[in-house]
Amino acid sequence: MIKEFRLPDLGEGLTESEIVSWHVAEGDIVELNQIIADVETAKAVVELPSPYAGVVARLHEQPGTVVEVGAPIISFDVPAVDGAGGTGVGGPDAGSPESAATGPGAPDDSVPAKREPNLVGYGAAVEKSGRPTRRSRGGSAAVATDPVPVPVSQPVPELAPEKSSTADRPRSTPPVRKLARDLGIELASVNGTGPNGLITRDDVLTAHEPHPADLSDGTPSDGAPSVGAAAQLPAGQPATQRETRTPIKGMRKHTAAAMVASAFTAPHVTEFLTIDVTETMELVARLKASRAFADVRITPLTVVAKALCIAVDRNPTVNTRWEDASAEIVQHHYVNLGIAAATPRGLMVPNIKDADQLGLKELAQALTGLTETARAGKTSPADLSGGTISITNVGVFGIDAGTPILNPGEAAILAMGAVRRTPWEHHGEIALRSVMTLSLSFDHRLVDGEQGSRFLADIGTILSDPGMVLTMI
Structure with a gap:
């Protein structure tokens, strides 16, 4: 059973965080509360523990990526327990009958489940189904069955690629994505020159420059000056060596x-x-x-x-x-x-x-x-x-x-x-x-x-x- 773990609110009221580094790779077997990543908030670098025991199925984001709270960052292959398919801190699966978790006001005949350790500072995950999650009095996400670690000798099943707009989106920062939208640039067509292929502001501006066939005496055919046009630079001077732009974040x-x-x-x-x-x-x-x-x-x-x-x-x-x-x-x-x-x-x-x-x-x-x-x-x-x-x-x-x-x-x-x-x-x-x-x-x-x-x-x-x-x- 595949479980997605979404970036939690780490107790600071933040809307986004940056993945600094991963401590695990796809295919690794992890234990509950094992440190899986370092995440940079606006105040500090925080170690992120795993909410599941199982096999790392997919890393949705790469180091250096700024991720919004609630976006999936990692998926785990977690074996179901007695067919119940327990839910962890990362949030229930869409369409799962167990997504109506136990809590105050739950029916008496609900399936009993063991509680997973509540990870301090983790907020409730975004629901995929339209059904709200019941919450305990303390505000923690509703609890479900206890995941079981995968034995080392058990073969890891091949996973079909998941459809995820977040995972398929080219790596960039929110300001760069906004600039691309304003300029009408599709990020999928831009080659990133930043760390690990991160698309930078200069990459977007370079992609927006008109092609030589569209130029006449260094100006676009409509007579407007081009953004970042090479004619504005000294001969042989690449645009990326003229200045360095660092995203304002963290x-x-x-x-x-x-x-x-x-x-x-x-x-x-x-x-x-x-x-x-x-x-x-x-x-x-x-x-x-x-x-x-x-x-x-x-x-x-x-x-x-x-x-x-x-x-x-x-x-x-x-x-x-x-x-x-x-x-x-x-x-x-x-x-x-x-x-x-x-x-x-x-x-x-x-x-x-x-x-x-x-x-x-x-x-x-x-x-x-x-x-x-x-x-x-x-x-x-x-x-x-x-x-x-x-x-x-x-x-x-x-x-x-x-x-x-x-x-x-x-x-x-x-x-x-x-x-x-x-x-x-x-x-x-x-x-x-x-x-x-x-x-x-x-x-x-x-x-x-x-x-x-x-x-x-x-x-x-x-x-x-x-x-x-x-x-x-």
């Missing part, structure tokens, strides 16, 4: 939308404070040499993160959220500290839950784990949501200061500048000291100038003289 698309929304919704104010952090740098050096901190990575960011948590306790307005829907200001009595991390996939801001409850050593361990996970592209959606205040360390790039944009839903973000050895007034004399500039952006709807200034000054006091923290707690 994390870049999400980050751009979030930053635009933040910049044009929250009235940003940025304040700067340049301080002598020589004693903080000496403290970091002592902690690195300490046996108690031998197994953790201590950096200036660790001390700044701890200083921020202490300052939040003294200035709670920076740890709030503005809610338009309820016309309320929400005060957080915890600190979920976001740390901006530059990754190969773009900017990510995972957060450390309840960072204010952690000691310096535990905070250092959490920071190390958070950044390593982010750079490996394994950050979970849960770690990317729920932040209350953030830090961005632009100093690691040699930058002294900036005007950071608030993470949406947060009232403040602190930017750390580079630590530089600079001539500085010290005890009435000029000395070479370690100096850093802090930049604090805050939402002026939530944080007044005085409150933001006191918060920034408290952080500066701790970093200038770490011993002063004893007077603050």
